[in-house]
Amino acid sequence: MRAAGPGETRLLPWAGEDGKPCYLVTDGDGPLSRAADAVEAVQLSMAVGLLRHADDLLGYERASAVQLRFLLARMSESLRDVHRVAESRGARLVDADGSVSGDK
Structure with missing residues (x-):
């Protein structure tokens, strides 16, 4: 994975109001990016x-x-997480040719 470039958006690991996705415009190294990384780690560990x-x-x-349904x-x-x-x-x-996945 690569760090986001200046002004790139990142899908955050939590939903906003009404379950809508939350995005962050980031350079990939700010406090909210680090918080998102920590939340992702917790979510994957819980899975x-x-x-x-x-x-x-x-x-x-x-x-x-009841146990199975829970x-x-x-x-x-x-x-979902x-x-x-x-x-x-x-x-x-980043793809092998240097392009961002999904940009082709």
């Missing part, structure tokens, strides 16, 4: 934890519908 929990719960034959709701939230992180990071990738 790993949920996957482990899902493995455990699915291996438990007596898991109730897990599925948390996993849905996490998948991870998708947003992937979109944001993908938009900041």
Whole structure:
């Protein structure tokens, strides 16, 4: 991944009002960019934890519908977060020829 150039936009790892995406015009090194990096790291770590929990719960034959529904709701939230992180990071990738991903 490359650092954003001056005036580039970055999709932030949280949603705004009504679930709308939030963007930051950044050079990639300001305090809000660092906060976004930290939030992304937490979101990805939580996704790993949920996957482990899902493995455990699915291996438990007596898991109730309430437990499974709760897990599925948390996993849905996490998948939404991870998708947003992937979109944001993908938009900041540089292709092998030096062009920005998606600019072709």
